[in-house]
Amino acid sequence: MSFLSRTLRALSLPLFCALLWWAPVGSAQAATCSASMTNLSFGPVELVDGGTPPSVTATLSYTCSNTSGNTESLRVCFNIGDGDQSLGSFDPRLMKLTTGNNTLRFRLFQGTSGTVWGSNGNAAVPFPFTDTMTIPRRSSITRNTTMRGELLALQGSAPPGLYRDNFGGIHTSITLSSNTGSAVPGNCNGSSSGNFPFEANATVAKSCLVTADPLNFGSIDGLPGAANRDQTSTINVTCSGSIVYKVGLSPSNGSTTGAGVMSPTGGVPGNTDTVAYRLYRDANRSLPWGSVVDTNTVTATGNGTAQVLTVYGRVLGSSVNVRPDSYRDTVTVTVTY
Numbered sequence: 300m301s302f303l304s305r306t307l308r309a310l311s312l313p314l315f316c317a318l319l320w321w322a323p324v325g326s327a328q329a330a331t332c333s334a335s336m337t338n339l340s341f342g343p344v345e346l347v348d349g350g351t352p353p354s355v356t357a358t359l360s361y362t363c364s365n366t367s368g369n370t371e372s373l374r375v376c377f378n379i380g381d382g383d384q385s386l387g388s389f390d391p392r393l394m395k396l397t398t399g400n401n402t403l404r405f406r407l408f409q410g411t412s413g414t415v416w417g418s419n420g421n422a423a424v425p426f427p428f429t430d431t432m433t434i435p436r437r438s439s440i441t442r443n444t445t446m447r448g449e450l451l452a453l454q455g456s457a458p459p460g461l462y463r464d465n466f467g468g469i470h471t472s473i474t475l476s477s478n479t480g481s482a483v484p485g486n487c488n489g490s491s492s493g494n495f496p497f498e499a500n501a502t503v504a505k506s507c508l509v510t511a512d513p514l515n516f517g518s519i520d521g522l523p524g525a526a527n528r529d530q531t532s533t534i535n536v537t538c539s540g541s542i543v544y545k546v547g548l549s550p551s552n553g554s555t556t557g558a559g560v561m562s563p564t565g566g567v568p569g570n571t572d573t574v575a576y577r578l579y580r581d582a583n584r585s586l587p588w589g590s591v592v593d594t595n596t597v598t599a600t601g602n603g604t605a606q607v608l609t610v611y612g613r614v615l616g617s618s619v620n621v622r623p624d625s626y627r628d629t630v631t632v633t634v635t636y
């Protein structure tokens with residue numbers, strides 16, 4: 300019995316030693332990193348003015364951990380590709396309208412710099428965001444950085460709606476290299492350490508801009524029986540792409556049919572005379588231009604650029620029997636969309 304007992308003890312010893320020998324190897328694996336990115340949300344944007352919308356930011360938060368018993372030095376790259384909707388376009392990238400094929404162009408930058416945020420090995424956008432750090436044994440380091448997004452100008456033709464580009468799956472990645480000690484690796488090609496999905500989105504709002512030139516009838520014969528005086532003016536309307544809009548004109552007397560009167564500007568004391576005029580939609584001056592939508596207004600469809608509408612004006616000669624003076628009226632232009 301005692302011999303058997305000794306034999307069992309002798310067999311158990313190598314097994315115990317083997318376990319002790321393998322344990323340090325498993326714990327000596329290098330560092331890993333994880334990260335998350337907030338969505339890049341431009342919010343509602345108006346694009347018809349031709350200017351550049353304000354830039355917006357998203358935040359990348361990341362933690363790198365060293366579970367080994369040695370100090371580890373890391374070079375970490377946070378890579379961003381084109382996104383599900385960009386179809387191989389890296390700069391600018393593309394958001395796509397959720398209800399159609401229209402796109403919205405945007406760019407991604409590293410913080411406040413002019414460096415486009417790209418990915419390691421991508422010839423089009425070769426610069427990922429890169430960080431280096433030295434992590435003591437069994438420790439972690441947490442940091443964050445900012446990504447800046449900018450919409451390109453001159454995209455007023457984009458139809459209103461929600462646009463998105465999804466950077467999930469393969470469109471982001473974390474790659475890193477690590478060395479034991481304080482020497483930081485020269486690249487980040489050592490291993491992959493997950494991804495940090497996010498979405499870029501913007502809502503293009505319905506919007507219109509309108510400007511108008513004066514309708515100047517010039518000098519008119521103030522005697523009875525004078526001929527009609529015809530002149531034209533222009534209204535410039537810029538509306539979002541595909542927006543149907545309707546333009547109405549309202550003289551200051553409240554007329555809904557474009558029948559206004561000009562009053563003296565005060566050059567002749569006590570003058571209360573007025574000059575009647577009419578506004579029309581056509582050169583023949585047979586279609587009044589008023590303010591009743593779909594009855595005597597002008598309808599058009601926006602394309603993101605200024606569209607010129609002609610106002611045909613007429614001073615009625617039959618109404619001209621007034622004192623010499625300057626006469627004026629204010630017409631309100633209303634765009635309904």
